[in-house]
Amino acid sequence: DSGVTQTPKHLITATGQRVTLRCSPRSGDLSVYWYQQSLDQGLQFLIQYYNGEERAKGNILERFSAQQFPDLHSELNLSSLELGDSALYFCASRLGASDTDTQYFGPGTRLTVL
Amino acid sequence: TQLLEQSPQFLSIQEGENLTVYCNSSSVFSSLQWYRQEPGEGPVLLVTVVTGGEVKKLKRLTFQFGDARKDSSLHITAAQPGDTGLYLCAGAITFGGYQKVTFGTGTKLQVIP
Numbered sequence: 218d219s220g221v222t223q224t225p226k227h228l229i230t231a232t233g234q235r236v237t238l239r240c241s242p243r244s245g246d247l248s249v250y251w252y253q254q255s256l257d258q259g260l261q262f263l264i265q266y267y268n269g270e271e272r273a274k275g276n277i278l279e280r281f282s283a284q285q286f287p288d289l290h291s292e293l294n295l296s297s298l299e300l301g302d303s304a305l306y307f308c309a310s311r312l313g314a315s316d317t318d319t320q321y322f323g324p325g326t327r328l329t330v331l
Numbered sequence: 332t333q334l335l336e337q338s339p340q341f342l343s344i345q346e347g348e349n350l351t352v353y354c355n356s357s358s359v360f361s362s363l364q365w366y367r368q369e370p371g372e373g374p375v376l377l378v379t380v381v382t383g384g385e386v387k388k389l390k391r392l393t394f395q396f397g398d399a400r401k402d403s404s405l406h407i408t409a410a411q412p413g414d415t416g417l418y419l420c421a422g423a424i425t426f427g428g429y430q431k432v433t434f435g436t437g438t439k440l441q442v443i444p
Contacts, residue, residue, distance in 0.1 A: 219373065219375075221373075248430075250432065252434075259434060259435075259436050259437055260374070260419060260421075260434040260437070261434070262431065262432050262433060262434065265429075265430065265431075265432075272429045272430070273429050273430060273431045275431065275432075275433075307373050307374075309373070315425070317362075317379060317381065319376050319379070320364070320376060320432075321376075322373030322374050322375070323373055324371075324372060324373055325371075325372070325373055
């Protein structure tokens with residue numbers, strides 16, 4: 218158990234819909250990262266937050282947005298869902314942004330878009 | 332966009348054999364991590380290397396960071412069935428408190444008893 222929690226574990230929805238994925242980082246960790254993992258694209262970095270502020274952006278689509286709240290939990294919002302959005306979405310947390318800080322991954326949310 | 336190519340993509344070996352996985356990029360990274368991921372679970376960090384030329388050992392696993400900090404290798408000695416999994420390298424670029432992480436394409440290892 219990494220100490221990072223993600224809900225829900227599985228999500229099945231239809232194209233065009235909107236979903237929210239939630240992540241609670243390890244106690245004391247200020248940085249939260251979101252990743253998307255699909256069979257053909259591998260693990261793709263989406264976005265990073267540090268203490269409530271956006272710090273780095275990766276391959277995140279405009280239909281996707283995220284935020285980190287004052288209690289440090291984070292939500293990833295996916296809208297106008299397409300079939301290709303079906304993937305595993307991981308959240309990871311780390312104490313800060315130093316190279317020596319370990320990044321701990323949550324168990325993931327499996328999103329299926331029908 | 333930084334790209335990290337891993338090779339081989341898939342490796343199936345007998346228990347007791349040695350193997351090496353390579354992670355290559357044209358970009359320079361502040362640090363490089365190796366993870367192992369099992370089906371349905373998140374990646375678990377194995378090691379972080381920071382200095383060019385650095386070698387780290389974790390039991391039967393040996394990790395090396397290239398001198399130019401663009402590539403890395405993972406060597407497993409006497410592989411065991413418990414080593415089976417997806418191995419991912421990830422390069423990080425850190426600048427002014429910001430950090431961007433790029434994951435490699437992955438190497439799926441199967442160790443047959």
